[in-house]
Amino acid sequence: MSSRPEQLAGVEGVDCTGKQVVITGSTSGIGRAAALALGRLGADVIVHGRDAAAGGEVVDRLTEIGATATFVQADFTSTEAVRRLARRVREETDGLDLLINNAGGFFRDETVTDLGVGITFHVNHLSPYLLTAELLDHVEGRIVTTASAAHQGAVLDIDGVRGPSPKTGMEAYSHSKLANSSSRRS
Numbered sequence: 001m002s003s004r005p006e007q008l009a010g011v012e013g014v015d016c017t018g019k020q021v022v023i024t025g026s027t028s029g030i031g032r033a034a035a036l037a038l039g040r041l042g043a044d045v046i047v048h049g050r051d052a053a054a055g056g057e058v059v060d061r062l063t064e065i066g067a068t069a070t071f072v073q074a075d076f077t078s079t080e081a082v083r084r085l086a087r088r089v090r091e092e093t094d095g096l097d098l099l100i101n102n103a104g105g106f107f108r109d110e111t112v113t114d115l116g117v118g119i120t121f122h123v124n125h126l127s128p129y130l131l132t133a134e135l136l137d138h139v140e141g142r143i144v145t146t147a148s149a150a151h152q153g154a155v156l157d158i159d160g161v162r163g164p165s166p167k168t169g170m171e172a173y174s175h176s177k178l179a180n181s182s183s184r185r186s
């Protein structure tokens with residue numbers, strides 16, 4: 001059986017030629033698989049992450065497929081880096097058909113970033129929120145966020161995000177994914 005996501009999703013016949021797509025966190029994992037799938041369907045892809053070597057490898061794979069691809073590096077613990085990413089996206093595209101907010105992860109050490117919030121909430125929620133806000137008038141199609149079932153056990157606690165987080169890695173992860181989700185529990 002094929003493990004290609006576009007075949008598993010039954011969309012291998014969809015023609016994405018000319019569609020302009022940004023996938024954050026596409027140097028590995030789910031984002032990388034989505035980038036390659038969309039490239040095979042014909043989309044032009046902006047690949048994002050911190051690891052330039054891994055990003056270059058994804059761009060090379062996309063180029064081999066025949067897609068147009070560019071890597072843009074941005075660390076999501078930096079507000080300025082997210083704004084730079086948004087500016088690059090505007091320079092590289094004349095409108096976005098798809099913004100996929102996928103970058104994120106589980107951080108064992110819940111350090112506090114220069115925004116004064118835990119790294120998990122910053123990377124998984126605030127930076128995607130900022131990128132979306134910066135690009136909102138540039139997106140002509142859809143905005144997709146990679147969610148997680150881990151949000152189900154969390155309780156939204158916006159007042160508690162400032163300062164050192166009392167949450168463990170998994171609690172912080174679940175909370176960040178709840179913040180990304182449209183469903184709320186309180």
Ligand SMILES: NC(=O)c1ccc[n+]([C@@H]2O[C@H](COP(=O)([O-])OP(=O)(O)OC[C@H]3O[C@@H](n4cnc5c(N)ncnc54)[C@H](OP(=O)(O)O)[C@@H]3O)[C@@H](O)[C@H]2O)c1
Nearest residue numbers: 025026027028029030049050051075076102103104147148
């Ligand atoms: N794997 C699962 O079972 C699962 C389940 C549900 C949801 N998810 C969600 O799916 C998304 C992708 O996860 P994955 O499993 O594919 O993980 P992954 O393979 O570790 O990929 C994470 C991606 O996010 C990027 N990233 C991480 N920290 C970053 C930072 N500070 N600044 C910029 N980019 C950063 C990484 O880029 P660099 O390494 O280049 O920085 C990488 O491209 C995440 O949002 C995760 O919460 C995963």
